[in-house]
Amino acid sequence: MGTRATLLTQNAIAGVQRKLAWFDLRPRGLYFDVGGLLFGSHMSYHVDGNVFRTSPATFGKAIFQERMIPLNKFRGWHQFGTAMMQRKVLANNPAAKGRDKRLGAIFAEVDVEAMPASCLNIVLEVVHRLDIDLVSRAGLGPPPNSVESRFELGNFIILLTTIGYKDELLISPSDSGVTAHHWNERFSANRKGVTYHYEAYG
Secondary structure, three states: OOOEEEEEEOOOEOOEOEEEEEEEEEOOEEEEEEOOOOOOOEEEEEOOOEEEEEOHHHOOOOEEEEEOOOHHHOOOEEEEEEEEEEHHHHHHOOEOOHHHHOOOOEEEEEOHHHOOOOEEEEEEEEEEHHHHHHHOOOOOOOOOOOEEEEEEEOOEEEEEEEEOOHHHOOEEEEOOEEEEOEOOOOOEOOOOOOOOOOOOOO
16 A cells, blocks of 8 residues: 555646645655645654644744644544645646656546636545545535545545635635635634634745
């Protein structure tokens, strides 16, 4: 069973397919990121249960985010967040490499050209393979025009939902920054009582 998975654009952008997200299950934990525009940017869910974020917003240092159950004891379902990417900068995303699509590689492709919005949202979730029914309950479905990609890494199923229709976006650009929207209790960027953390790069 593979330990690394990549989400790619189906279409070539500036001559090559581009990476939208990657996940890597290592002995020390689960490492992942969306976009990859920023060198070294990633999140990590460690075997001891600590979750860290490394990015320009953390000055390149791994900063503690939250404490979860140790990775080898993880059960249930957890959402790591929603990323917004402007379509006009997708050509800056890392190019797909040979290893991303070689025989045995775990990858999925999204036809971003078929999505008319000026930006994309990607929702990142992890669920234990025995608890996949938790995301199948009524009222928790994704927006109808979104694309869900599933990767199996060990006991985990990684769910990446790509949203690219204006009326379905959870985070979209506005004149003063971004606007957060609510679709349902699973797909939301402004649930009541929840504190959200944002990173933005111009």
